[in-house]
Amino acid sequence: MKAVVITTPGGPEVLKLQEVEEPKVKDDDVLIRVEATALNGADTLIRQGKETPPKGVSEYLGLECSGTIEAVGKNVSRWKVGDQVCALISGGGYAEKVAVPSGQILPIPSGVSLKDAASFPEVACTVWSTVFMTSKLSSGETFLIHGGSSGIGTFAIQMAKYLGIKVFVTAGSEEKLKACKELGADVGINYKTEDFVARVKEETGGKGVDVILDNIGGAYFQKNLESLGMDGRLFIIGFMGGVKAEANISFILAKRLTVQGAGLRTRRLEKKGEIVSEVEKNVWPAIEQGKVKPVVYNYFPLSEAGEAHKLMETSTHIGKILLLA
Incomplete structure (x- = not known):
């Protein structure tokens, strides 16, 4: 099969489509012929050599995909050859085929195309x-999303609005804030021209x-x-602004705050299987009702x-960027 290979750590030009060995299918895996995969921030960090994939996962980039099942392991009962699915994966999406643990597979939501379904697994999970x-986070509460126009952000806005939550977003341009508001954001804050703390207050x-x-x-x-x-809760999922901070932690005690990361x-x-199951139960109905839609900025071939x-890396996009196998 063909897969995108990092020839040496570096810029985007180091990504090359090459012939490689097909993945091996374990007893609890399914083999997916990939229709599409999506770009995620971790892909660029791995390409640059700033991050390494966990031990034992595919050496190829790609943390989510959609496609058609081509083979199933002997322990797999729910899925069969020919099923159209999407999946949360630990790597290997930038390829024509990928082996995935069966617990990380999701059906294609009704009303969503096979290729666009690749935009959902990572952000939804x-x-x-x-x-x-x-x-x-629950109905009636308030929610601030930094980077509201990102793949994570555009999904989070829609899901939160579906559940009756007031949504605040930060973004770096009026165009991005307009897109966030069209998706349902209640308050848009341009972090380049406004102090988001003052606006939130x-x-x-x-x-x-x-x-x-x-x-x-x-x-x-x-x-x-x-x-x-x-009783506020801060959940950290990235470090685009660095990993070090000097902070007055008395706020944590005074306001009974919870700070978490994962x-x-x-x-x-x-x-992962538990999360995927919860996503199918709680998120898929919102997608199938048309309340949460794929936000895809552009499509590129694997090559x-x-x-x-x-x-x-220009950060001009809104939503997800997909690669078509």
């Missing part, structure tokens, strides 16, 4: 496991928000503590993975 399963009557989903990290840590209300990729198979990475 990330947002549902962090904000809803762990931070217990103003919009909440000084109380602050209940939950923050943050991919910035160090640069926003103190501001996030100030933006949360009593990544999907390094979780145990059993936990142009480098061009797709260049686009991602």
